[in-house]
Structures are given as C-alpha cells and as structure tokens.
Amino acid sequence: MPRPLTRRTVLGSAAGAGLALAIPPSSAAEPTVVRPPAAKAVSDWPLSDHRDEAALLAVLRSGKWGRTAGGASRVKDFEIAFASRMKARHCVATSSGTTALLTALGALNIGPGDEVIMPPYTFVATFNAITANFALPVFADTDAASFQIDPAKLAAAITPATKLLLPVHIAGSPADLDALSALATSRKITLLEDACQAPLAEWRGQPVGTVGLGGCFSFQASKNLTSGEGGAILTNDETFAHLCYDFHTPGGVKKSASSGRGANYRLTEFQAAVLLAQMTRLEAQATTRDANAAYLSELLRKIPGITPAALAPGVTRSAWHLYMFCYESAKFAGLPRAKFLAALTKAGVAASSGYTSLNTSAHVKALAANPHYQRLYGPAAMARWVDRNQCPVNDRLVEEAVWFGQAKLLGRRADMERMASAIADIQKRAGELARS
Numbered sequence: 001m002p003r004p005l006t007r008r009t010v011l012g013s014a015a016g017a018g019l020a021l022a023i024p025p026s027s028a029a030e031p032t033v034v035r036p037p038a039a040k041a042v043s044d045w046p047l048s049d050h051r052d053e054a055a056l057l058a059v060l061r062s063g064k065w066g067r068t069a070g071g072a073s074r075v076k077d078f079e080i081a082f083a084s085r086m087k088a089r090h091c092v093a094t095s096s097g098t099t100a101l102l103t104a105l106g107a108l109n110i111g112p113g114d115e116v117i118m119p120p121y122t123f124v125a126t127f128n129a130i131t132a133n134f135a136l137p138v139f140a141d142t143d144a145a146s147f148q149i150d151p152a153k154l155a156a157a158i159t160p161a162t163k164l165l166l167p168v169h170i171a172g173s174p175a176d177l178d179a180l181s182a183l184a185t186s187r188k189i190t191l192l193e194d195a196c197q198a199p200l201a202e203w204r205g206q207p208v209g210t211v212g213l214g215g216c217f218s219f220q221a222s223k224n225l226t227s228g229e230g231g232a233i234l235t236n237d238e239t240f241a242h243l244c245y246d247f248h249t250p251g252g253v254k255k256s257a258s259s260g261r262g263a264n265y266r267l268t269e270f271q272a273a274v275l276l277a278q279m280t281r282l283e284a285q286a287t288t289r290d291a292n293a294a295y296l297s298e299l300l301r302k303i304p305g306i307t308p309a310a311l312a313p314g315v316t317r318s319a320w321h322l323y324m325f326c327y328e329s330a331k332f333a334g335l336p337r338a339k340f341l342a343a344l345t346k347a348g349v350a351a352s353s354g355y356t357s358l359n360t361s362a363h364v365k366a367l368a369a370n371p372h373y374q375r376l377y378g379p380a381a382m383a384r385w386v387d388r389n390q391c392p393v394n395d396r397l398v399e400e401a402v403w404f405g406q407a408k409l410l411g412r413r414a415d416m417e418r419m420a421s422a423i424a425d426i427q428k429r430a431g432e433l434a435r436s
C-alpha cells in the first residue's frame with residue numbers, strides 16, 4: 001500500500017537524517033508547575049497531598065464507606081462535580097472504566113448476536129467489555145495520522161447486526177466525533193464513547209462523553225484523574241442514566257424498566273473522596289499538559305522521522321493521557337525502535353512502544369475457539385470473523401509508535417527541551433547505535 005505523503009516524508013527527504021535540532025533556550029512563559037515540592041509521590045504519578053489524606057481520613061472516621069441509597073454521599077458529590085465539569089446532565093460513578101463500559105453495555109442490553117464496532121488501537125478492556133456480553137467485537141482500522149479509529153473503515157464494517165459504535169478517544173484525544181455521530185445518526189446505531197483516557201478532552205468546545213449517547217471514563221492508577229481504580233458514565237439522556245444507575249447497583253428502588261440483568265459495580269466512598277481531592281488539581285494539571293504538549297510537538301516536528309500524532313480537526317482540547325508519535329527508523333540510519341527506546345531510557349527519558357496488535361493477539365484469536373462463541377455464532381461465522389479482523393494500517397502503526405506517559409507533560413518547558421534534545425542526539429548517533 002503506498003504511504004501517504006505526510007509532513008514526516010516531506011521533511012525527511014528534504015532534511016536528511018543528521019539534522020541537528022536547534023532548540024532555543026526556554027523563553028515563553030512557564031506553564032504552571034503542578035507538582036508541589038511537598039507532594040507525596042514515590043513515583044511521578046499519582047500525586048497527592050494533605051487534601052487527599054484528609055479526605056480519606058474523613059471517610060474512614062465517618063463509618064460510611066460505601067454508597068447508600070439516599071442521603072449524603074461522597075460518591076454522589078463526585079457525580080455532581082464530574083458531570084458539572086464535563087457539562088453533562090447525568091453521571092453514574094462505577095468501580096472502574098471496565099465496569100463503566102459493562103454498565104453501559106448492560107443498560108443497552110447488548111448481548112449474543114450483536115456486533116459492536118471498536119478500534120484495534122486501544123486497551124484490551126474495550127474488547128473485554130464486549131465479549132463479557134457475548135457480543136461480537138468488530139475492528140475498524142486506524143487512521144495512521146491521528147492513531148484514532150478511521151470513520152470510513154467504521155462505516156464499511158457496519159452490518160445489519162451492528163448494535164453499537166464504540167470508538168475510543170485514544171491517548172485522551174477525541175476521535176473524529178463529527179464523522180462518527182453523523183454515521184450513528186444516519187445508520188440509526190447508538191454511539192457510545194470509550195472516553196476512559198479522556199477526562200477534560202473537548203470536541204468543538206464540548207467535553208467528550210456526551211457527543212454520543214454517553215461516555216465511559218476510567219480513574220485507574222495511571223489515569224489523569226485517579227483513585228487507583230474507579231470509573232464513571234456521563235450522559236445527557238435521563239432514561240439511559242436511569243438504566244445505568246439501576247444496572248450498576250442491585251436492589252433498591254428501580255428507576256427504569258428491568259431487563260433482568262444487573263451487577264454491583266459501585267464506586268466506594270474512599271475512591272470518591274480521593275477523586276474529589278484530585279479534582280482540585282485537575283484543571284491546573286491539564287493546562288500544564290496542554291502547554292507542554294504543544295511545545296513538545298513544535299520541537300519534535302523539527303526532527304526528521306518523528307511525527308507527533310495529529311489531532312482531528314474538531315479537537316479543541318486533548319486530555320494528553322499519552323503523548324504519542326511515530327518513529328521512522330529509516331530516518332535514524334535504520335536504528336530499530338527497540339534500540340531507539342533503549343537509548344532514550346539511557347538518556348533518562350523513559351518511553352514506551354505502546355500497544356501491540358490487539359486484533360491479531362492470542363487473546364483475541366482465542367475468542368474464535370471459545371466454546372460459547374462457537375455455539376452462539378457457529379464455526380463458519382467465527383472463521384469469517386478472524387478474516388474480518390485484518391487492520392493493516394494498525395499493524396504498521398504498532399511497529400512505529402512511541403509513547404510518553406502523561407506525567408512527563410507535567411514538567412517544565414526545559415524538560416520538553418531535554419526530551420527533544422535526547423531524540424535529536426540519538427539521531428546524530430543513530431548509525432553507531434544501530435551497529436552496537
């Protein structure tokens with residue numbers, strides 16, 4: 001398949017592999033430095049201080065550790081605060097991002113025979129939430145420039161069995177929600193956003209999670225807003241909110257018509273207390289990430305062979321849960337990505353190769369042989385399903401991607417310069433490193 005002409009290929013051919021990166025000394029205003037000197041962090045994430053400690057102690061001493069029906073509750077306070085910050089009418093807090101997805105899919109009564117379209121460039125939990133309902137995950141290939149689901153590939157994957165479109169805002173950057181919601185409307189299929197990595201991200205000024213019917217968020221330990229584990233569903237649809245609430249908690253007065261299914265996926269008061277404390281820092285941290293990500297992109301675009309992931313045109317804010325870029329080894333004297341990453345780590349700039357190929361993984365392939373799927377869909381359909389899982393663009397992307405974690409974007413401008421300089425320096429030494 002011909003490679004599209006990108007800024008990477010244009011710059012690369014014009015500049016050659018040995019271009020030195022001229023980084024001017026930091027001149028623009030420093031973004032707010034969010035990491036307080038007294039932050040109690042044994043690693044660079046998560047961060048906490050006296051606010052988190054006091055909040056946890058207060059729950060401990062209150063004797064009220066779990067959500068109860070009615071009355072005051074930190075879980076409820078968090079739901080109100082998160083919904084308000086994300087400009088959503090309703091929030092249902094859950095015990096994780098996975099259980100937020102399970103709740104949403106349960107509320108939609110997704111089940112055997114239903115197809116759910118998802119991207120291959122995501123965490124395995126997106127897939128697991130579908131298979132936990134014995135529905136069929138269908139992969140729609142990735143857009144190479146943005147790393148997000150390609151709406152044209154998604155449109156081509158729709159069949160009469162498609163019950164749900166489940167795009168992911170990967171890295172915290174919104175997928176193309178104009179194209180996806182237009183498809184959902186024209187094909188009359190529900191759109192649910194896997195926004196697990198994307199709190200505070202915006203599409204045309206609207207926070208993600210409510211462009212579709214709803215959105216699912218994760219507050220797992222690595223996430224920008226965290227309580228170790230935790231999750232939430234946002235929606236503007238009251239009926240869906242009631243279905244989600246009733247699905248995620250057993251017993252009590254039900255607000256929706258039952259489908260006979262349900263679970264206990266509640267968030268605890270401890271988690272909610274930590275989330276409320278973390279929210280006091282969230283905005284300043286997001287502003288710092290915004291400024292640093294923009295600066296880092298400006299620096300990295302000057303290095304041939306390094307192409308930062310593009311933001312879709314409607315993205316007015318990324319959550320920058322991950323900073324992703326493509327590494328083209330040909331512009332680094334053929335230095336393999338693994339050696340590039342090792343050299344970066346040695347230079348004190350730890351980076352990761354990101355996701356491996358989900359659609360061709362042993363976990364996904366095992367589904368084809370799963371006895372329940374064999375019985376529900378039949379051997380021929382499961383064999384066809386394996387054939388349908390081809391995602392050639394994603395296959396190439398997983399070989400070229402490099403990630404920095406979000407905590408790296410909480411540093412100073414000088415830290416961004418150090419990261420870019422480390423890459424430029426590796427490029428200068430690439431021939432020698434490739435031979436070693």
Ligand SMILES: Cc1ncc(COP(=O)(O)O)c(C=O)c1O
Nearest residue numbers: 096097098123125126196218220
């Ligand atoms: C895209 C995506 N979906 C779903 C999840 C699941 O969230 P959790 O780990 O909180 O269950 C995650 C979390 O890592 C994620 O990144």
